[in-house]
Amino acid sequence: MPAKERKLTVARAMAEAMSQEMRIDERVFVMGEDVGPLGGVFGNTRGLFEEFGEERVRDTPISETAFMGAAVGAAADGMRPIVELMFVDFFGVCFDAIYNLMAKNTYFSGGHVNVPAVIMTSTGGGYSDGGQHSQCLYGTFAHLPGMKVVVPSNAFDAKGMMTAAIRDNSPVVYMFHKGLQGMGWLGTEAGATVNVPEEQYTVEIGKAATVSEGEDVTIVSLGMGVHHSLHAAAQLREQGVSAEVVDLRSLVPLDRDHIFNSVKKTGRLVVVDEDYRSYGVSGEIIASVVERDISILRYPPQRVAYPDIPIPFAHHMEQWALPNAEKIVAACLKAIQPDE
Amino acid sequence: MNPTLEQKQWMYRHMLVSRLFEETIEKIYLEGKTPVFNMANGPIPGEMHLSNGQEPCAVGVCAHLNKEDVVTATHRPHHQAIAKGVDLKKMASEIFGKETGLSGGRGGHMHLFDADVNFSCSGIVGQGLGPAVGAALSRKMQNKAGVAVSFFGEGAANQGAFHESLNLAAVWKLPVIFVIEDNAWGISVAKETATAVDRNAVRAAAYDMPGVYVPGNDPDAIFVAAGEAVSRARAGDGPSLLDIETYRLAGHFMGDAEAYRPEGEKEDLLSKDPILVYEKALLASGDLSESDNSDIKERAKREVDEAIEFARESPFSSPESALDHVFA
Numbered sequence: 096m097p098a099k100e101r102k103l104t105v106a107r108a109m110a111e112a113m114s115q116e117m118r119i120d121e122r123v124f125v126m127g128e129d130v131g132p133l134g135g136v137f138g139n140t141r142g143l144f145e146e147f148g149e150e151r152v153r154d155t156p157i158s159e160t161a162f163m164g165a166a167v168g169a170a171a172d173g174m175r176p177i178v179e180l181m182f183v184d185f186f187g188v189c190f191d192a193i194y195n196l197m198a199k200n201t202y203f204s205g206g207h208v209n210v211p212a213v214i215m216t217s218t219g220g221g222y223s224d225g226g227q228h229s230q231c232l233y234g235t236f237a238h239l240p241g242m243k244v245v246v247p248s249n250a251f252d253a254k255g256m257m258t259a260a261i262r263d264n265s266p267v268v269y270m271f272h273k274g275l276q277g278m279g280w281l282g283t284e285a286g287a288t289v290n291v292p293e294e295q296y297t298v299e300i301g302k303a304a305t306v307s308e309g310e311d312v313t314i315v316s317l318g319m320g321v322h323h324s325l326h327a328a329a330q331l332r333e334q335g336v337s338a339e340v341v342d343l344r345s346l347v348p349l350d351r352d353h354i355f356n357s358v359k360k361t362g363r364l365v366v367v368d369e370d371y372r373s374y375g376v377s378g379e380i381i382a383s384v385v386e387r388d389i390s391i392l393r394y395p396p397q398r399v400a401y402p403d404i405p406i407p408f409a410h411h412m413e414q415w416a417l418p419n420a421e422k423i424v425a426a427c428l429k430a431i432q433p434d435e
Numbered sequence: 436m437n438p439t440l441e442q443k444q445w446m447y448r449h450m451l452v453s454r455l456f457e458e459t460i461e462k463i464y465l466e467g468k469t470p471v472f473n474m475a476n477g478p479i480p481g482e483m484h485l486s487n488g489q490e491p492c493a494v495g496v497c498a499h500l501n502k503e504d505v506v507t508a509t510h511r512p513h514h515q516a517i518a519k520g521v522d523l524k525k526m527a528s529e530i531f532g533k534e535t536g537l538s539g540g541r542g543g544h545m546h547l548f549d550a551d552v553n554f555s556c557s558g559i560v561g562q563g564l565g566p567a568v569g570a571a572l573s574r575k576m577q578n579k580a581g582v583a584v585s586f587f588g589e590g591a592a593n594q595g596a597f598h599e600s601l602n603l604a605a606v607w608k609l610p611v612i613f614v615i616e617d618n619a620w621g622i623s624v625a626k627e628t629a630t631a632v633d634r635n636a637v638r639a640a641a642y643d644m645p646g647v648y649v650p651g652n653d654p655d656a657i658f659v660a661a662g663e664a665v666s667r668a669r670a671g672d673g674p675s676l677l678d679i680e681t682y683r684l685a686g687h688f689m690g691d692a693e694a695y696r697p698e699g700e701k702e703d704l705l706s707k708d709p710i711l712v713y714e715k716a717l718l719a720s721g722d723l724s725e726s727d728n729s730d731i732k733e734r735a736k737r738e739v740d741e742a743i744e745f746a747r748e749s750p751f752s753s754p755e756s757a758l759d760h761v762f763a
Contacts, residue, residue, distance in 0.1 A: 124576065150576060156606060161599035164565015165572055168583070171555070172505065172573035188595075192565055196557065204548035205538030206760035208555065240761055264763035 103291040104277020106138035108250035109215070112257035113140070113177060115295050117147055120175065123261055126153035126162055127179030136181055137217050137276050159189035163214075167196045170212040175261060180216040183270060184227045186235070197266045198241030212267075213260045218246075219272040219319055219369055221417055222281055226406040229413070233317065233368070234375030236268050237346040243267045243300055244346040248275065248321040249287045252344055255298030263300060272318040272369075284322045303350035305357065309339035312427045313357040315380050316367035317343040320418055324367050327423035338427055346376065351383040355391075358384050362393035363430040367418050372400035397426040438658045442498050443722050444731065446654045449497075450490035450710050451735040453514040456523070457485045459743050460513075460530065464689055472690055478747075479530060481543055486514040488652070488684035491709045492616045493518035495657025496584060496677070499665040505570040505583040507563030508556035509616075510545045515586050516556065521549040523738060527746035535749040541760065553581075560621075561594030563587060564613065568600050571609035571674075582610040582668040589678075590621035592635040601642040601676065610668035612661070613676045618683040623695040636678035646676040652709045684708065 103111065117123045124147075125140055131154035134141030144152040155162040159180065166178040180186060186193065197210050220229025237244045243265055247253040253271065260267035275287035306321060307328050314324040321342045328338040341357050343350070358364045364384060366377040381396040399418045407413050438446065460479065467477030474481060486493075489511070497518035500506070508515040516526055522537070529536030530544045537547055545558035553570075557563055567585035574581045591597055592615055604611045615635050619626045632638060639646025645667070647660045657679055664675035682704045686693045693701065717723035723731075 122577075153607075156599070156602060158599035158603055160596045161565050161568060161603040164562070164596065164600065165569030165603065168505075168507070168566030168569025168571075169573040169576075170569070171566065172553075172570045174569075174573045174576065176569075191559060191562060195559060196562060196566065199546075200548070200555070201763055202760050203538055203542040203546040204550065204555070204760075205536075205541055206763070207538065207550045208548050209763040211763070243762070 100290050101293065102288050103250045103254070104283070104288050105247065105250045105253040105271060106141065106276045106278060108254035108291050109139040109257050109271065110141050110143060111291070112254045113261070114143055114146055116258055116261045117143070117151060122173060122175040123177065124151040124153065124174065125177045125179070126155050126166070128155055128157055128181050130154060130179050135179065137271070137273060138278050139215065139271070139276070140179070159185060160192060163189040163192040164196065166212045166214070167192055167200065167210055170210045170266070171200060171208050175211050177213040177215060177261065180214055182228050183216040183218050183232045184230050186232065193242070194239045198239055201265065202241060209264045210266050211264045213269055214266070215269040215271065217273050218270045219274055220406055220413060221274055223408055223410050223413060225408045229406045231318070231370040231401070233270060233346055233370045234379070236270070237376065241266070242347065244270065245300055245344065246270045246272070246317045246346060247344060248318050248342050249289045250291050251289050252298050254291050255296050256300065256344065258295055259297040259300050262297065267300065270318070274319050284319065286322045286325060298344070301345045301348035301350060303344055303353040304342045305339060306342045307338070307340040309337040309361065311337045311361055312363040312365060312430055313339045313341060313361045314365045314367060314423060314427065315341045315343065315354055317346070317376070318369065320367040320369055323418055323420050324423055326420035327427065330420060330424050331427055336427060336431060349379070349383065354380060355384055355387055359391045362391060364392065364396040365423060365426045365430060366396065366398050366400070367423055368398070368400040369418055370401060371403055372398060373403050375400070394430040397430050399423050399426050436659065436662050438498065438655055440722050442658065443655070443717060444727070446494040446498055446658065447713055447717060447723065448731045448735060449494045449518050450654070450713065451732060452523070452738055453490045453493070453517045454487060454710055455735050455739045456517065456742070457487055457513055459739055461485060461689065463743070474690065483544060483689040484511040484687065485685040485689065486511045488682040488704065488709065489616050489618060490514045491652050491654040491657055492586070492614065492679045492681050495654045496612070496614055496661040498658055499661055500584065501581070502552050503581040505553040505567065505581060507567045507583070507585045508554065509563065509587055510556070510558045512545070512547055512556035516547050516549070516554055519554045520552045521547060521554050522551070523742040524745040525549070527742040528749050531746040531749070532751065533746055533749035534752040535745065539752045539756065541757070561587060561591040561596035564591070564596045564600035567611050568604045568609060571604065571611040572607060575609055582612060582665060584612045584614060586614045586616060588621070589615055589617035589619070589626050589630065589635055592638065593630060601639070601644065601674070604674040605642045605644050608671070608673040610671065611674045612664045612668055613674065615676070615678045616681050617678060618681050620683060620687070622687040634678055636676060639676040644674050644676060646678060648678045648680070650680045652681045652707070654709070654713055682707065682709070
């Protein structure tokens with residue numbers, strides 16, 4: 096057991112994972128916009144430039160097409176680039192290199208060429224940054240085969256999954272939620288800042304975690320949604336309802352067994368997703384249960400997801416649309432009431 | 436520096452192999468596709484982009500490259516692959532979609548990967564520039580020998596990827612050579628209706644790198660210009676842009692009726708077939724004897740025949756093996 100507690104923000108945990116791996120693996124380097132002396136707009140490369148210098152911590156021009164393509168070429172040539180796409184919303188200017196090259200070259204080469212790159216990118220809104228700086232787009236990335244997709248919800252997982260991502264021989268898209276980063280100006284969910292071991296460790300990609308055990312209903316979520324779900328579970332407890340919260344942690348591979356086993360126990364499923372509702376993560380989670388055995392469900396699965404609208408700027412409109420604990424509580428109660 | 440006799444014969448031979456390979460592929464491609472042309476039929480289904488006429492670009496540049504140098508090529512990749520030394524049997528087999536192909540049939544003719552000679556190509560215009568910059572960055576960071584070459588058409592010079600990649604390569608002073616094969620046509624759209632400058636070479640100035648225009652579709656002239664660019668990259672002096680005038684003797688893809696070409700253009704281009712022109716020049720200058728010539732032709736034919744036979748006789752992978760190699 097850890098001798099002493101040491102709480103880190105997600106941003107610090109990510110930076111620590113990168114720096115520890117860079118010390119033991121010269122192939123690892125970081126590039127992206129403002130990752131150098133600034134330390135990343137979201138703080139996740141702080142200290143790296145000072146320790147490793149401009150060769151291995153490269154500020155790039157605002158040329159995502161070129162540097163994302165360069166990450167593919169460098170990874171195929173034996174390096175292990177970690178490349179930052181500042182906001183996931185920016186993927187539109189460089190997605191070709193991501194989904195047609197990074198994600199497909201291993202397949203197209205019959206396994207002879209690997210692309211061990213990590214793309215780290217920020218997700219999520221809630222702070223009125225408008226509809227081009229607030230999206231999650233989890234489903235967009237997870238939909239396309241050939242890249243692993245992880246979404247840590249706390250600093251422990253953030254460090255362990257970053258280390259695992261860097262060591263993975265497949266490309267990994269590492270999506271971190273801005274509201275969990277620990278940047279004061281973004282307003283951070285306190286539950287994301289947790290104890291983090293100083294030594295290196297990995298959190299296996301493709302394994303979900305039950306972060307709160309319960310009997311009556313399973314709430315499946317990821318990223319910021321996990322914290323909303325935990326708050327909801329606490330409120331439900333006061334009402335005598337025992338909710339289990341599953342943190343997906345990885346979207347690709349998806350831990351379908353873990354989800355299924357939890358729902359088998361509770362008989363009820365509520366999926367919480369800050370990404371758009373239709374054609375996305377929430378539908379896939381529900382499908383992964385019902386296509387295996389629909390009889391385990393005692394009530395139709397419920398979704399608390401972002402409506403299918405661009406994200407509005409105005410605070411009251413955005414907050415109205417976002418998932419929150421109250422909506423999750425209501426969905427859980429709806430799923431439970433018929434039996435009572 | 437001008438090519439030596441040996442280099443001239445190397446270029447000539449590789450152009451011949453490429454041409455013979457494509458002429459053979461062209462015939463086989465049409466098997467099962469007549470009288471009704473259906474792209475899905477025959478032993479080689481799908482799109483087929485032939486590089487007939489553009490061989491000088493590939494050999495003039497690749498004559499300077501070694502196995503460890505990196506090439507990213509295009510959707511029209513056969514001449515580039517052959518000049519880079521991609522295994523011809525495995526390449527033929529991949530084009531047939533066979534188990535013995537470079538990737539067991541998962542890639543096809545637009546997605547040829549040969550890690551042994553650091554060759555790859557891809558199907559979308561302008562895709563290879565960023566990866567070439569990355570490979571060059573990798574060599575520089577690892578202090579490892581080798582330069583990166585990105586081949587692309589004049590159409591790709593209007594992609595954002597072109598401008599971003601040239602800028603990035605220049606900012607980081609990377610050992611990369613950008614090679615434009617200007618065949619004057621983007622499918623059916625003429626270059627002059629799509630490109631604001633007469634010659635893309637001038638665009639190099641915007642990125643503070645040498646930009647050299649090479650007219651004439653002439654292997655020797657391309658060899659000289661490429662030699663300077665490759666030497667500059669090897670010396671650590673940064674990237675260069677080569678803008679090569681070339682000709683596409685076939686359509687954009689097989690099945691292209693080429694109705695967009697002005698009358699007489701095709702005949703004119705065929706009369707300037709760069710391989711015939713080069714053969715004549717080599718014979719006239721004495722760089723190639725008649726007997727050398729027939730030896731080279733025979734060898735090229737044998738090489739191509741063996742590759743095609745290997746592909747024809749190879750088995751298909753099991754359909755379920757389509758599930759393999761999604762991840763490393």
